[in-house]
Amino acid sequence: MLRHWLPHPLLTLTLVLVWLLLVNSFTLAQALLGLFLGWIIPLFTLRFWPDRVRIARPWWLVFFLVKVLWDILVANLAVALLILGGQRYTRPAFVPVPLELRTELAISILANTVSLTPGTVSAWLSPDRRTLLVHGLRVRDPDALAREIKGRYERPLRDIFEPPC
């Protein structure tokens, strides 16, 4: 019964927070309006969210976010130096990364993370969702890059979203 009327509790919570930040005032009236929107919007968009989002270890997600933010900072400096240095220093390459993740949300978070971090953009996902094609700006060793992405980002995401049963 609860599942029927509140299909996505996490989405509801996020929507309430986003609403409060959007109106930029934390009054009771706005909180109630936010709760109403957070309740009604998931019901109307139910078709786009067939599966319930499961986060097995929410706290690991916080650590993951901190790590990614730090990597974004480093990525910005590295790419800025590459751009200033000019084309001589870039060695672009496409690197296929075999995926072990199966959840759609986890795969999209991985692709987003790859695009935001050092010199890599996720360019293409194979139709069977088993290979993510990554374009690197300066690739010396494609295998090492694939290993780094798998170890640094895919493993934590597996632990967070798809813990071994």
Added chain:
Amino acid sequence: MQEIAVSALIVIGAAFTFIGSLGLARLGDFYSRLHGPTKATTLGVGSLLIASVIYFSTSGSGVSLHEVLVTLFLFITAPVSAHLLAKVALHLGVRSIAPPPPQVQSARGAEGAATDQRSAPRGSGSGASTTRATG
């Protein structure tokens, strides 16, 4: 003190945004150019937003947290648009310095052969710049 911090953050942000746009002009091919706006710009906009939070929070009208939302939406949408641009470029066979991967060729299959010849000449020219404008 707070004025110094705000000015420093604005200068840093402007510098990174400038470098990001410089990358658009300088890098070799379409795929490399995608790196500029997705990264250098993220930190550029990030510092500008932190400066905005500091300025408006200390100027008397209470804490301003709009900027958190801007950051959140930017971090969600920038990689998605970059991914879509790269995917479309691979599909159209846009000219690339790095050899295009065999997986895409096989996935495109027979229908890709026709589009390949049609779209190859306008690799980094008008096609890339018009896509940039919308991205």
